[in-house]
Amino acid sequence: MSSKNSRTLVTHEFPALYDRDSRVLLLGSIPSPKSREQGFYYGHPQNRFWKVLAAVLGEAVPETIPQKKAMLKKHHIALWDVLESCTIVGASDTSIEDVVPNKISELVQATHVERIFCTGATAHKLFQKYCAQDVGIDAEKLPSTSPANCAVSFEKLVEAYRKIL
Secondary structure (H helix, E strand, O other), rough: OOOOHHHEEEEEOOOOOOOOOEEEEEEEOOOOOHHHHHHOOOOOOOHHHHHHHHHHHHOOOOHHHHHHHHHHHHHEEEEEOEEEEEEOOOOOOEEEEEEOOOOHHHOOOOOOOHHHHHHHHHHHHHHHOHHHHOOOOOOEEEEOOOHHOOOOOOOHHHHHHHHOO
């Protein structure tokens, strides 16, 4: 069995991105192998997250991690993942097992977050199952920006993500 298809224990290796002025929280499931390699969110070059967010916010597409952080901060957007750790095969969200959720309620209590959006069906399902009761805010499901979700066009993603405004 190649390492690409083997089950790996993944632990979230970089912190949530937020400050006390954050008003919207965007949640993924767990960082992909490419994101873990880069040490930051949505690191796969084909992931459309940063392009979609820039279009929604009327900003230039950020290229560097500091630019990405600055864009989120400027628009009071917090970014994290539902899971602290899990086992997963590659980047396949459908293979997630052995879940340990992040303490989303602590982030929400430390900020002005009033709205939560999950960037994909798996993140939403995991949030509902492991975090929703503690957090006390309903999360809305957005379509995934992953290259695996190529059936959803860039235009449709931008339209869906406008809800965060």
